[in-house]
Amino acid sequence: MIYFIVNANIINIVSFFNSTNVTFFAYGLTANIAAVLLYGSTFVPVKKIETGDGMFYNWVSCASIWVVAMLGDIFFQSPKFHPLAMLGGAIWATGSVTVVTIVKAIGLGLGILIWGSSSLLMGWASSRFGWFGIDPQDVSKPVLNYCGAALCLVSGMIFVFVKSDVKLHLEPETVPLLIERVSIPSAAYWIDAVGPKQRRIIGCLLAVVSGLLYGCSFVPILYIKNHSMCPDSAFYGASDYDVDYVPAQTSGVFVASTVYFTIYCAVMKSKPRVYSRVILPGFLSGLMWTVGTYSWFLANNYLTSVITFPIVTAGYGLVAALWGSLVFREIKVRMKTFIFHLFCSSDNLF
Known part of the structure; x- marks a missing residue:
């Protein structure tokens, strides 16, 4: 099965290569690789730093995403802003x-592998069947397409049973700002006090849900592009260039994260867990994610999303798994090779 899927993907890439300018192909491939490396390394800066419940880190990284995107907008001169x-x-x-909870519960590598699989499946299903009002995509070989989807589903299920060794680390700054020392509980975050089995179940479930949300996050852009040719649509004449939508999307990231952080502050009675050491790594994470998104969208322009989406979605999971197993020693050695080969095969989904 894997042999035929790989061959089908190779044929698609070769035919694309033969019909496209070599320079454009090189640009697209370079941008695609950059996106894979940046996405897979996004959470590495914060892996060894205490983040507490992660809400402050999430807001800092989202603010960084918006700031970097605004600077990018100055360079790319995006046209009309679509809310x-x-x-x-x-x-x-x-x-x-949910990212911090997932990383604390099951580790960086395994968490990204699981949400990468669910994200890939959601992206495939929404595009293949035309969910959420976007145009369904026809494929030349439906059998191979469905086999690839099934393979991705099986790989995601296998990842759930992979053992990971996540150690709760203690950093010098264990007491957050804005909270009195006498009021600090024994555990900095509720997931730290949960038993190993329950923590694993929670982490896997959150990773699946997070991946489904990530898989839906680009649907509004596809919807706008699909309706850009309809004279009766409010999006008639909208840009077909993915990079033009980065400022609007990142604005949504910042607004939503600010709303969530405000609600969190209200729940915490104006005493949020703010760790100062999170600020710089959080900004770096946001920078890496935004540059990775620009790289991915640029790759779409040169290679088309049919090629780039499965490669990026599966590829950054592989990079994260390498970080988790080789650097942070989270994934057991006996499973490494099998996981990597199985997950790499799922990038032939389309």
């Missing part, structure tokens, strides 16, 4: 709220 694209950013920010 609907902000909805995708809000969906992404909703999934991002």
